[in-house]
Amino acid sequence: MKTVIIGYGYMGQIRKQVVENLPDLKLCGICDPLVLPGQIGTDCAHYEDYRDAIDDVRPDIVFVCTPNRYTPDVCIYALEQGCHVFCEKPPGRNLADIQRIIEVEQKHPDLKLMFGFNHRYHPAIVEAKALVDAGRLGRILWIRGVYGKSGGRGKEFEASWRNDPAISGGGILLDQGVHMLDLFRFFCGEFQEVLGLLSTAFWNVPVEDNAFVVLRNDQGQIAQLHSSATLWKHTFRLEIGLERGYLIVEGLLSKTGSYGREKLIIGRRPGDDEDTALGNPREEIVYFDKDLSWDYQVRELVNCIKHSLPVTDSSSLDALRVMEVIDAIYTQQQPKGPLVAASIGDRGMQ
């Protein structure tokens, strides 16, 4: 399958590696007006305008790795030209952006559209999901996540497009917290209520650098997120409390390794006939040494294309639902007054 990559920043370069890893895919073009042809490190064609890349190559799959502001236009153009699309998260700057994309997607039911919620494919998450789905630990009672980074080098971080609301649409919640919110949905399904508090606690940026979010669903499951750009030690931690135990995913295999070695802690509530001390149950810690999440997710898209299967994982519906949550939090932000949980979905597509 012929592919082009639109946007050759950090994510575009990762996607190039993924395309080169998968025998079904052939990289035929890279588009980025800020990158010189000699910098793409491959002999495929270089373009400055995404429309030229798509018109010229006529690819099967377009990888959209652009800053958020450009995401919907590129997705929509690719779909209108009959291309399948793999789009990085977040799916645009706001709810309206993903709604626009979905409107066009619905006019092309034969095309596949997948979003880059690759954390679902991280080995510790896959393992945790299998344990939850098997049901031996019982039902999920609550879920809690911390996901954050240090921001980076001061001026560089403050000047990044990620902190320019006109381009990004939001701060750390939209940029990184979106992954954790997606995982909450992945494990618990839809949430109906949300309460969020945002702050710009440290960085000189016009978007939030910290977000605290609480969600609740009809099953009574409560989720809590702290998304932060002021965690000086990079942190990924997802805790899941269940009736008969708990799961903790900590660390995240990444290019730099700064989130620590990825591991899954499995704890079991001691049975009544066990003399293990209450409150200090035995644990197993599973360490993982390879992150193939990028490859696995794209392989899933290729599989959907090859076998005409619907995209059921990291789909546009997943993207829409998570943007509804974020939209509710951003809308909720008032300078003063009591906090009231917002209903999710009343502004989104039903």
Next chain:
Amino acid sequence: MKTVVVDRDLLELEIKPDAKLEEYRGLLAKEVKERLLSAGDLRSCSCPACQSGTSRPAFEKWGLTYQECVHCNSVYVSPRPGEEALTDFYRNSSASHFWREEILPETREARREKMFRPRAQWLLNAVDRYSPKARLGIAVGYHNELLIEELTRQESHLFPIIVTNPIADVEFAGKNLPGVTICPTPLSGLASLGPADILLAFDIVDRCADVEALFDAARATLAAGGLLLASTISISGFDLQVLWEHSKSIYPPERMNLLSIEGLTMLFERHRFEVLEFSTPGMFDVEAVQRAIGADPAIPCPRFVRYMMENRDENAMSDLQEYLQKHRLSSFVRIVLRKTQ
């Protein structure tokens, strides 16, 4: 591939009471000479892990020579008794009777709660994760009775299991577990019971006469994508490296194949198994070294290790054991392999 570390409150003494174990070793020493050496039917072998024919003598135990492979550093008995002689030993020796009739009953509940219940949970998790539609399991290893009891207790819809080790009829005497068939079978006949989705090979890699034949049989018995779950003892582990021939965990015939981590990796690759989990979740390395040098100060031991054992508290020992697990340096190995095409 993943590595698992366990945090569990268990002392070796709870499952291997010292006095009884000494008596057991005494019986073993006597009967290895009487039953295995005197039969004179010992055969030389190459390294069971990497198949290299080049080795150097490592040490001797009860008349049997342990060789160290110069290629992968596995340690193994050569020359060694064959499968038939071993089966006869496990079935009829007074050492084996002593194990089954004296040690196991005394330690049964500690073993059940602290070893086999967690092992059953781990096993069911692995099946949930990698083979949720498993239709048949075969248990080729030894000492499966408590594990299978726990499996049937924890999972009401467990796949049928055939227990095949050559003395399964003795180990499961008087037991009638739902869905469990006892069918003692030599390795050569294993494939005829398949294809199996799950093969349990606990306590067999280290004691079998022919590791190559075991893995050939495993491949032949497993369905495509089938899982091999196994445990063994590795010479790469801390206690065995430190204590070497003074380790009380090294004794024939149960511990004839002490394969290194590197050797095991070659073994799995040669038999085209994908490694899904490769862990050393052992709990007794540090305790074993501490007890050994405490009991016999003449045992050669690196100065640093001796200093640490004598001058640091149990928190340090527990941290060290966790470190060993985390970096695959404990001598107890646990693996999950998947048969590839």
